[in-house]
Amino acid sequence: MEILIYGIINSVILAFMALGFTLVYSIARVPNFAHGALYITTGYIAWVLLHKLTGFPYLLAIVIAISVTAVIGALIYRFILIRIRGMEISEIIATYAIGLAILEGLRWGGLRGGTFTLPHFIAGNVQIFGVSVDYQRLIIVGIGIVTFAALYLFTHFNKVGLALRGIAQDERAAMMLGIDSDMTAIVSLAIGSGLAGFAAILLLPLGNIIVEVGYNVLIFAIAVCVIGGLGSWGGTILASFIIGFAQILTEAFLSTHYQMVVALLAIIVTLLIKPSGIFGKQKELEERV
Amino acid sequence: MRKSVYAFALILLLMFCLADAAMSQEKPIVLGAPLATAFLYGWDAERGIKLAADEINAAGGVDIGGKKRPFKVEVIDTRDLEPGVPVADALLAVEKLILEKKADFIVGGPVRSEAALAAMDLLNKHKKVSILTTGVLTPAYSKRVGENYNKYKYCFRNSSEVPAMMGDFMALLDDLQKSKGFNKAYIMVQDVAHARAGGEYMKKALSGKKWEVVDMKIYPTGTTDYSQGLIDSGKKGAHILFLWMDMPESAALLQQWSNMKLKSLPMGFMNAAEQPGFWKATGGKCEFMVVNLVNGGNAPAKITPWTMKFVEAYKKKWGLEPEGYGTSSSYMAVYQLKDAIEKAKTTDPDAVITALENQDLMGVYGRMRFDKKTHQIIHSWDPKEGAVTGMVQWQAGKRVQIFPPKVAEGKILLPPWMK
16 A cells, blocks of 8 residues: 555656646747756745744745746746757757756855755644555645646636647747747746746655755656656656656665666666657657658 | 155065064965865864864964974865765865875865775875875775785874774664663665665674664665655564665655654664754754764763863854764864874974874874774773764754763663654
């Protein structure tokens, strides 16, 4: 039973890590390699507000931290990526450089050691079918389901969401219908960065706010997206469950220290068998041609 | 015209005065400190070294044959604790300290064992006396000195090593076996060389002493979910969770352990749990964790008269208690060098080596003496005989020294759900 319960939890955690990355790629076609840095930035902002300003409300700290990260994401597009849009290698280099600057800047600025943490939303544990699970992990699963549903509704029934999908499906056709491509990309970067921040607020109470986590989150986000198919939301969720359960099964039946290897091995296998990922459509067409 | 002559004369006088002041200051003795400054074992060592150097300089400096020379500390970031940074980078950093910064002595690191072992040849090449104070726990360091003294005689280490630490743990576990009837241990270590070696070492040591090691799990760096291992340890009835991790994420392990109210006592070598801020960071979930700080004085304790003086001085200068492994030993290394240079009456490496070998100094964590063959600090459970460990337990927000008995300030406590 613990394999099932912790498999689901681990999968939702991975999906959260990758959601923002997928959204930005699916709409703006920008591989945002600053994703992990934005994740840590949110956690650090929330920590600063909570620890440097006595009595600062946790909820307000969360809202401010996520909003600031969303604005940073929008600014990254507005001032940097807009100039190199469409040049994928340059986009990767630029976003990775931004991420590196943010993470190492935070380290240089004092984000070092194991004392930077965010509190659990609700402390304590509960027994589910005899398996001990802390409330924070249950909250993550609950909010995860709500978030995925909300994103689906947003992109299928909201005007802005439909515009985002329109650009993702066919940029030229969408532009002919009056949808502003750059504005859509700015919005997608803001939402994607905000989602990275949202994930940080939910997941960082399980561990620490440290620079290395930023790099790990980026690796996991890429692993999930490559396996699921870059830009595919369904693929992201499916891949999260594949890796999530594979890691738990590895831990239970093989050895704990192969967990990271599983994710990286899955990328290699996917690239060998189906380079476009499980639900990757665009590349698949190119492959057929 | 007359005014300009006066002005010129005044400037000349001023220049002579300044030159005279500069001449009267003796050439500083440069201490090169190669440290991974972004990590606890680097930055706390840097703070310890600077504190000692400031104290010595404020008292006049190092007395060499009547002339007082100040210490000058040159720190370089070796980055050797960062994943993926090659050993060669740390060696370049050490060489830069020697060649560019003109370091007379090396104190502190390199911090990672592999880099420190590789740096031994460099120290021999440049004939630089070094006191290793932090990060390196491998017995291979002192063993190499013992096996090839003439080549590695420049290398000293004033902090403890794995065999001594394991002896401390075993004594503590023997006590728990006798007093509480504990006999099952579950080992959880990080997937890095020193932690795996520590885990294996403990597994072997326990197996021969009426203990049953019910399992050993190795976790990749960055793990934040230990639930499977913890649940497993509960099922297998472990009394002790023996941990060996230097990643900050290990804080999550203690949070999960506390939330699950597992009937096992966590103890071991855990970087994150060493820091004074760890209680706040875990919301008190680290209570009852037993941590080995390697050397005494890395947390407040009354080991020698100097211990609390050091603790207070550290708090005054840096605004917090000594932080963990590497703090007290780095501080002491500077005083050990001062003592040796003064006794040798020179900074000549061979004379300083002889002085260090014959040194007998009551320091922050006990009597400081180096083994003459291996240049390893002599370890003891009695501060009058040697350097003692800093084994503490988190109790009500404080790190309380619980071992060795001669310097313990409190007894080991069990969580209420274990009683």
